Amino acid sequence: MTSESVRSQRSTAWTGRSRGGELLFLVCAALVPRAGIIGVWLGSFVIAAGFLVIGGRKQYGILSYWWRLRPRCSRWTLLVTLWRHYASFGRVLCDRLLFILSPQRYRLESTGIEHAIGLMRQRRGFIFLSAHHGNWEIAPLLIQRGISEAQSQAAARGEPAAIAPPVVHIVMIQGDLPAIQRFSDRHRGNWPVRFHDPRNALGTAVELAAALGRGEIVCLLGDRVHADQPAVAGRFLGRLARFPAGPFQTALLTGAPILPAFMTKTGLGGYRLEVDPPWTVRAASRADRQAAVAAAAQRWARRLELQVRRYPFQWHNFFDFFTPSAESPRR
Template sequence: MKSEAQTQDWVTRRERGSLPVIKACVWVALRLGRRAARLFLYPVCLYFLLSSPAASAASRGYLARVLGRPARWTDVFRHFLTFASCVLDRVFLLNEQRGWFDITVHNEALVQEIEAQGTGCMLFGAHFGSFEVARAVGRQREHLPISLLMYEENAQKIRAALAAINPNLATEVIGLGRLDSLIAVAERLQRGHFIGVLADRNFDGRDLVRYPFLGGEASFPKGPFRVAMLLQRPVVMMAGIYRGGRRYDVRFELLAEAPATRPADPEAWIDEVMRRYVSRLEDYCREAPFNWFNFYDFWA
């Protein structure tokens, strides 16, 4: 088995973007419009296919698992193109241009019920599809703010990127790993926030548990689930599935009710909820395989 540092290989990869580049891309996208901006995705994805052997290999490995056959280069290109499409769409969603998209929301009654209770919830997603499309849905509802909880180093980068795209959204990110992180999450939950977490990987490679996933065993972090248990909030899974063109499906489903008291066996509670999460994530990957965006060896 590889070390934790190797397992979290995605952490150490050199960033390919910078704030000036992000600002330039945002400027071009918003002035050209989505249809014209999408034309640039094809040469960009071809460039990454040729210049990113590690990401291409990871894509082939994942696609072979989920498709049940060796992945062709056209599959890898489609995988990159799906990712690039979601990244581009994020620019328009963050700038409140939801009108570009055809978004179908499933099980919205669950969200409405939790919203009416005013207690907030932990909203678990993954590096799968578009989490931003769920936040766009939330912003359409006046009393449903969605904050993102992520590791502090990534949080700093995301805050800067959000400020470059839409300065009004930078405060929606909570850095995890600071002394006041849990307090900040608890305060926002008290105000009825949904706290979004991408719960399929963490930053430091610690506190991981391996579960069966797509024919192998992969590591998933316990931290987000422990936060939900400690703060006694319901856990809702969200998937924003990109269907091509301008179509998205947003799915909400309850993974765990809010525990009325701290569970007698906290580790058993966490394990049960994590197994549900991993199982549903596997189902989503099989349903929409090109929506998976972990471009490193997830099973290492």
């Protein structure tokens, strides 16, 4: 593994905007509750087949991912694999909508959420580090539920309700269509939320450092590099790949712990939030900072690889993760 930082040499095509337009979204919002979980499961294969025919086989960088996982599979096997992968993504999108409208239809469980609750009780800021795996966008809703349950249990024991909802900072591009954006904003829950554009690297870094210093929560995705964001190379699925350096630089400079977290689909109506124990990024001196960031990125790469090997169809990062710039990093 190289310890040198790299930068993305070109922007991805991601703009934050959902495909299909407002009309398709409104149609889905009307049909998904009627179709239910089983209907969504069946329909996802039909929609995925259409997408595959229209252009899904060549779109994005999904082929490089499956070539790393299954280098000996035939073309027909690869075609079926892509179809299943697109169907998985379609189910996640529909689940996200249906969960917001009818959360009682889903069985939710969590492991490790006590790590986050413990840090909140200490009024200590921390970084939730996740990826485009499973249904990452409904994870905050399950976290809120876990906090509420902890509050209720404390009250039942006669203890003060010690956890005030902290401000949550989410780094993401908000460029969706107006109707979709309004729907998302209306169903984000009761926590105060602040959004930060990842394309404004310097300004966002300053804002997040201040937030962590106030004991607030920062949510970051560690599997996509936007435009000219700083990146670091790490070995992933047997090859060098580019990871955003921001989460690890922020943890190093602020001392905030990192909690890897994944929202994994466990069945037709089931999800599990998995939160790992916290870990920190430290350097003995300024000269060691670059190596510390690289080591932290590699630690995250190993954790992400474990997750995608365990649930390969749930990694929905369709951009090319393995690029020549990661093989020849530059300062």
